[in-house]
Structure formats: structure tokens, C-alpha cells
Amino acid sequence: MSEMSILRKEDLSLYSYIKESVLRNFVEFDSDIPLTLMPDLCSYDSYVYQAVTSMIPSPTARGRGWLYFDTVSSGTTPCDLYTDLVGLNGDGDLASGLPEQSNMIIVYENTTTVSGVVTTIVSGTEYMIDYVDGRIITERILTNPTISYYWYYVSIVDEWAAIQAADPPVVVIDMYGTDKTGYQLGGGKKSVRKVDVHIFASNPAERNDLVEAIYNGVYLKSCKLLDFKTGTALDYDGTFYGRRDLPTGTQDASNKLTYLYDRAMVENVSRLYFENVTSRHVNLPLIMTRGKDETMLSDLNAYRAKVSFDLYCYDDRNITT
């Protein structure tokens, strides 16, 4: 399989930084939500439950999903909210990175007894989580299960066409231009990417909050250029990388803490630095969507803003020693 290009790694690293660090405070909590069995997706030894919520925007709309890392404590640098642990990655290799969350999602069973309903917590080792679609996969049938979970309030997508698929607030990360120049004698190059972050909010206050958070998140800051040795934190089916393949026999109470999302950086390339950060509100006076007798449920053009910046790094991979 061919190696992921550096552009893709930069794009994914920026996406990851904005979603997991810059907008880390834009999360919501949904509690005691019923889990409904989905018979079509079940097999003889696996049971799939879907969280049924009437929350708007939907926690599982495109670009959102449940939180897969635990609450941030303190990072190793001012630009990094997370402290990496050392352990095994999803392929079983030694790695430094982050474990799957252990207190952002709690599944309950509710058993009716003569003295009332008894609620018990289902151990995290008994199920896998599909963080994208908001599902729980177990090996046994659960009794009247419910769930409490944290979810990303802001939908973050990387293409214009995906904006309409989610209710606001939506953030689009658009990396649209590249310029590479030499920066020293003897090889190596400075790679500069042009980035626009488009913000679509549901009211002016929300727009201002998002603009400020994103601006402050990149102004005089840098982020890791991740190597994605085992891909992104979530696998193609929305489960934490490596969890699905973990043999049942090896699962114990500590497995979430020893299975890490590998956050190794690309070798011989610097961190990603931000510069020339600007922001502005986007107003489109020609667009008339707020007739007094017509309410638009999703008026994505009404409260827009844009944060623009250059993202650069020093690439020394072509220097041979």
C-alpha cells in the first residue's frame, strides 16, 4: 500500500488539532438516552444498539460524533492539550499516544425488580463503541439499556458539499494552496499551505465564540504533524483503532489504557506552525432568507465567518546524511 502523502497528513493533523484541541470545549452531554436494538445489524454473537435521541443538531450528524478521548488534563506543551502515554498501538506495536476514552461514555442496564428499577453500569470491556454513528456493539443482549455520552457540538467537515448534511454550527477546513521554497543552504524546504476555515453558525453569538476560539487556537501556536502510522483515531467503522480486533480473551479492565492511538510525528519534518492569521465576518446582502412569514430551519448563510492563515513546516526528509 502506498504511503499517505505529506499533504494528507498535514490536512488530517490540522483537522485533528481543531476538532480535538481547539474546539475541545464545544462539547455537549446527553444523558439517559435509550439504546434500541438494531436487528438487521445483529448476528448470532453480536448485538448492535443505537442511541435514540431527539437532540438537534444530531450528535451523529456528519462531522460530529461521540468523544473518543478523555477529559483533557494538561499537555506537554502550551500547544498540546493531551499528554501522550507509552504502550501499544492498534497493531500491537510499541507506541506513544492516547488511550480510548474511559469516562466520556457510560452504558447502563435497567432491571425491573419488585423494589423498583435497578440501574447498573455495564463494564467498558463488554462492548465496542461506534463513535461516528452512535452505536454500541456487545456480545450479549442488554436489559433495557441506556447511555450517557459527551458529543462534539460543532460539525467539522473538509468539503463544501458536506456542509448541508449537518445543522449549524458547521466548520469547514479548506486547505487550498501550496508554496514550497528553500530555507537554508544544503537542502530541505519550507512548505507553506494556504488555509481557510469557514464557520457557519446559528446565531451571531455562536459565530463570535467560534471565531474567537479558532483564532486563539492558531494565533502564535503550532500543532503536531502526525504520521498516522495506524491511521486516524477511529477506524473505518467508527470504532477506536484496534479495539475490534482485540481477542475477547485478552480483554480486561485495563485494556483501554494499554491500547493507544499512535500520535508519533513525521520524522525529519517540523511541527506545523500557523502565521498570518486573520478573521472576518462574511455577509451576503443579496441573500434574503428571513422573510417575516417564512422561517428557515437551517439558514446556513446567515451567520458566517472565515478564519484564514498560512500553515507551514520545515521539511528535511530529502537531506541524506
Place this chain on the structure above:
Amino acid sequence: MVKNETLSAIKDVVKKQAVETIIEFSEDIKARIVNSFDLALGGVVITPGSKINIQNIRSSLIDQLNEFNYVTVGNSISMHVPDMETFNFSKNPDLRLLQAITEGVIGTFVLVNGKEFVSIYGHKPINEETLEESFAPGDMLYLVPYSPKVQSAEAKLKTKFTKYPFSNMPPLRLFEEAENFANKNLEDKLRVDIEKRIKEKYKGS
């Protein structure tokens, strides 16, 4: 030691040449912006009878580029390159339409004039921004979402509103290339032109 009068004269020469160079350079900037417009929108096919006229938008763009203030002379000399913040889109409906294209919109829209707007909603547009030039309601342009209400108005009026061909389109970066060109080339051009002018002026002295 250089006399004060000589120093002052050199400053005047530098200033004059810098302004001349910037004015000359601004022609390149305009050409690049118009070229970006042509590359992006030149091939767009607009149905006959549409409220969008690409040639009119292009003409308005050129007129406004000609009115743009590229150079400010004071204690220092500054060159300005049009961008989304400094370019004046508020002259007429065509430029407003260009602004919508350059910002990109989400959703499917139709274009209506002021009279059609009243037919659909039963009232004039609310919080309408004033344009620098005045236009009759029939000459104004509004983008309205192609909602069931608009579709039923179409049926009632027995008409089809002009579909906005740039619905759900990402931003068009009209000024980007010209800005990059200025960032990369203006300084060198200024240095070369000023050196040349000073050499000519003080040749043999």
C-alpha cells in the same frame, strides 16, 4: 557628505518613481484579477433570459477595479491590492452578485427582482442594504432559497425564476493570484526601477 538639498532631491526621485512603478504594476494586478474571473466564469453557460449576465458582471468588475485606489502617498508610499475586505462590492446588483459568487453559498437559490420578491413574500425585503447607485425594484436582484413557498409562487405566477447557477458552490478566489503576484514581484520591481531612475538622474555626477 551629501547635502540636505541633494538628499531631498533623491527622496523626491525615489517617491516619484515608486508611484509610477506602482501605477504601472497595478495594471498587471487588474489584468490578473480579470484573468482569474475569465478562467473561473468565462465558460459558465447562462440560459437565455436569465437575470445573470456574466459580461455585465465582468464590466462592473473592470469599472470597479479602475476606481480602486492602488497607491497612497504620504510620509510613506503604500500599495493596495484589492481583496475581499477592501474591494467595494456595494456599487450595483452585479457586483453584489459577484460578491455572492466569491464568498460561496450553501443551499439552492433562485434570483428574483424586487417585484417578484414582493409577489412571493407579500412585502419588500427586510433590512435591505443600500447600494451606492439607485435602482428600480424591477432592476434589483435578490437571492432567495428555492423553498416550497417559492415553488408555489412560481406556479401561481406561471413563471420559472432564474436558478442561481452557483448554488452550493465553494468560494471563488478572485483576488488570490493577483495578491500572490504582488507579494512576490513588487519589491523587486520597485528596487530595479528606482535604481535605474537614480542612475539616469545622477549619471556622471
